[in-house]
Amino acid sequence: MSIRLHHIQKHFGRSQALSPIDLDVESGELIGLLGPSGSGKTTLLRIIAGLETPDDNPATQLLFGERDVTRVHVRDRRIGFVFQHYALFRHMSVFDNVAFGLTVLPRRERPSSGEIRTRVLRLLEMVQLSHLAQRFPAQLSGGQQQRVSLARALALRPEVLLLDEPFGALDAKVRQELRRWLRHLHDELGFTSVFVTHDQEEALELSDRVVVMSNGRIEQIDTPEALYRAPANRFVFEFLGDVNHLEGQVHNGLLTCGDARLRVTLPDGRHELLLRPHEATLADTPDERANLPAVVTAVVPVGAEVRVELSADWMSEPWLVAVRHQDAERLNLARGARVYARPLTWHHYPETAGQARHSERRAQTVST
Structure with missing residues (x-):
């Protein structure tokens, strides 16, 4: 029926x-x-x-x-x-x-x-x-x-x-x-x-x-x-799951927020990027695309992955990153460890006057 x-x-x-x-x-x-x-x-x-x-x-x-x-x-x-x-x-x-x-x-x-x-x-x-x-x-x-x-x-x-x-x-x-x-x-x-x-x-x-x-x-x-x-x-x-936020000023393709730096393809101005926990990874050094230093505040094994909570001065709220068990072991992740977040994919929802909720979707995928 x-x-x-x-x-x-x-x-x-x-x-x-x-x-x-x-x-x-x-x-x-x-x-x-x-x-x-x-x-x-x-x-x-x-x-x-x-x-x-x-x-x-x-x-x-x-x-x-x-x-x-x-x-x-x-x-x-x-x-x-x-x-x-x-x-x-x-x-x-x-x-x-x-x-x-x-x-x-x-x-x-x-x-x-x-x-x-x-x-x-x-x-x-x-x-x-x-x-x-x-x-x-x-x-x-x-x-x-x-x-x-x-x-x-x-x-x-x-x-x-x-x-x-x-x-x-x-x-x-x-x-x-x-x-x-x-x-x-x-x-x-x-x-x-x-x-x-x-x-x-x-x-x-x-x-x-x-x-x-x-x-x-x-x-x-x-x-x-x-x-x-x-x-x-x-x-x-x-609404559909955990989201990490990165907001900063973009100039000549570089987004900055405090100590954080990320290469992006966005026009100059202030922008906010969104990414899910599985759309980032962790490393012990920055690279030419991303310099996002953070401190591990929690490490929680959940099934086939490890959920890592991060904090940093440039974050508006803590990040959550999902990594493989072998990556967590390789990086020796533990509370207090210093790491660098590396976005794999980010999403951008530009908002114009009258379109605060119904906005065009744009996503940028970067090579790993």
């Missing part, structure tokens, strides 16, 4: 929660709405669900497939909704929680008791909880409760599944396990799904495409790989 949103906007009093938004979700897609608090992602999800109504405008339209649901009540939209805090009935067993939505359907739509039992047991098997069917929510872990919540949403065979921060109340390890499990379940069943998160890793890992939002607007819609490799603007770049 595809979803088409055209000119969806929302005000709460004088505050604009959503600027006019257009968004197409293809049938069977898993779409992540990503953004900081107040970006409008939950409001947009609730409008799709029918829990909020968009501003009245002749151009506004919300389609599920070919069906216009713009003014259709939430109970008639055939959507499944999974909340962050499970919302399970504490006095009901796991089986009864999953079956609840089926048992309260109007008589003409309600499956037989045998069909309900078959459907519920099948769902519990799919979410790997069939052995806990008679337990109560208080007897389950947080991850198990969220699986029950998802099974309950799927019991009605919704055309669209919506999830609002579905793993937000879980610890990191359980979140990671459930993300993989949800992705597998989605691929198996092929339902159309939209979920809200403020967790960049979660959005990039789960989604077919990610919708990055800020201040009620869509900043970029793209696949996780394209989003990370080619951010449309500075907001998207800075």
Whole structure:
């Protein structure tokens, strides 16, 4: 079931929660709405669900497939909704929680008791909880409760599944396990799904495409790989992971900031460069391109890499550089060691009047 949103906007009093938004979700897609608090992602999800109504405008339209649901009540939209805090009935067993939505359907739509039992047991098997069917929510872990919540949403065979921060109340390890499990379940069943998160890793890992939002607007819609490799603007770049900043004055192709020097291809004037931790390396001497002296303040092995925190007078805030274990050993990296940062790639987002957020992207790659 595809979803088409055209000119969806929302005000709460004088505050604009959503600027006019257009968004197409293809049938069977898993779409992540990503953004900081107040970006409008939950409001947009609730409008799709029918829990909020968009501003009245002749151009506004919300389609599920070919069906216009713009003014259709939430109970008639055939959507499944999974909340962050499970919302399970504490006095009901796991089986009864999953079956609840089926048992309260109007008589003409309600499956037989045998069909309900078959459907519920099948769902519990799919979410790997069939052995806990008679337990109560208080007897389950947080991850198990969220699986029950998802099974309950799927019991009605919704055309669209919506999830609002579905793993937000879980610890990191359980979140990671459930993300993989949800992705597998989605691929198996092929339902159309939209979920809200403020967790960049979660959005990039789960989604077919990610919708990055800020201040009620869509900043970029793209696949996780394209989003990370080619951010449309500075907001998207800075929101998706750690960023190092280097700001200084450029004259004759040389950027200077205190003791720092870096050869660049930029016009004269003041500029700021951005680079991610993996877009720099460390050395024990400067070279003809870069003289960026720094002191190591922390060394943290993380999986296949070592994350090194640097400080220096020319930095507005500490840098984070990711290096290989063998490079860390070769340089004898330890707290207090003096090193030189060498950018491999940097990104520049020139800002003109009226374009502080939507600016042209430019990146410079240097040889290693």
